[in-house]
Amino acid sequence: MSRLSKKDRQGIILIAGVILVALGMVAFNAYLSGRPRPDERNCVAPVTAKTVFVIDQSDAIPEQTASEMRSRAMKTVAEVVQANELVSVFVITEQSRTKLLPVFSACKPQQDGSELTENVKAIQRRFTENFQKPFEAALAVAAKKSEASPLGEAIIDLSLSDSLRAGKSRLVLYSDMMQHSENSSLYGCSDGNAAIQSFRLHRAGAVERPTFKNTDVQLNFIPREGVGEAVAACRTRFWAWFFGDNDGANAALTTDYLPGGAKVS
The missing domain is CATH 1.20.5 (Single alpha-helices involved in coiled-coils or other helix-helix interfaces)
Structure with missing residues (x-):
């Protein structure tokens, strides 16, 4: 051969x-x-983490404050939220007692990929069109004056829904935290314990306060000048009680203030 x-x-x-x-x-x-292929919300089962943004639109928000809210939310999504994490946006108005539905809800899709094996431009285009732009649009909805701000009731409803049920979750609120409904109002409040008792009394037969599991709760206060020391102290006492049932390695409660100086209306 x-x-x-x-x-x-x-x-x-x-x-x-x-x-x-x-x-x-x-x-x-x-x-x-x-x-597995993504569903209509870009999610691939199983979804093990969820982030919920709650924007209180029951009163006017100065543009300076609104701009910082959007900036913080987008930074959280860009730097903290992981791929395939479900992100939802809810707004609080006087109608939130019975019509609390997300204005945005989608999983953060893959944002980049390998040039050798994937169409990176297509991946980036889907991220922008299917997630980033709709998310930013949801954050830009203008606030309107409402007769009520049922913040506590809305948060309880969220805690009972699938929106926050995951291995770990994050609840990010942008609000002046001035609870105001037929159940309880912090306007004119001088006794935090009385405000708590009033809320619990009116919630008899329903859940009195939320129970969170492994949830990172972040309060971003919209400043309202003229609240007064007594009301501010009452507000602090009420929400400390309200968020007092949160267990798990990821459980946390942090507070921060947004810039601006809108007057109490």
Whole structure:
């Protein structure tokens, strides 16, 4: 048997290389076809983390304050929220007692990929069109003056819904935290314990305060000048009680203030 020429050996190596590449592509395509596809909210089961933004739109919000709210929310999504984490946005108005529905709800999709195996431009385009733009639009909805601000009731309803039920969750609120409904009002309040008792009394037969599991609660206060020391102290006492049932390694309650100086209306 004659020895193969150098040219023949190179041809065999080339053919073998082509075969290996083809087999690799077949295997990769099989891998992709076996991966679960995102649903209509960009989510791939199982969703193990959720972030809920709650924006109190029951009173006017100065543009300076609203701009900072949007900036903080977008930074949280960009730097903290993970891929395939469900992000929802709710707004609080006087209608939130019976019509509390998200104005946005979608999982954060993949934002980048490998140039070798994926269409990176298509991935980035889907991220922008299916997630980033709708999310930013939801944050930009203008606030309107409402006769009530049922913040406590809305948060309880969220805690009882699927919106915050996950391995770990994050609840981010942008509000002056001035609870005002037929159940309890912090306007004119001078006794935090009395405000708590009033809320509990009116909630008899329903959940009195939320129970959170492994939830990072972040309060971003919309400043209202002219609240007064007594009302401010009452507000602090009420919400300390309200958020007092939160267990788990991820459980936390932090507060921060937004810029601006809107007067109490």
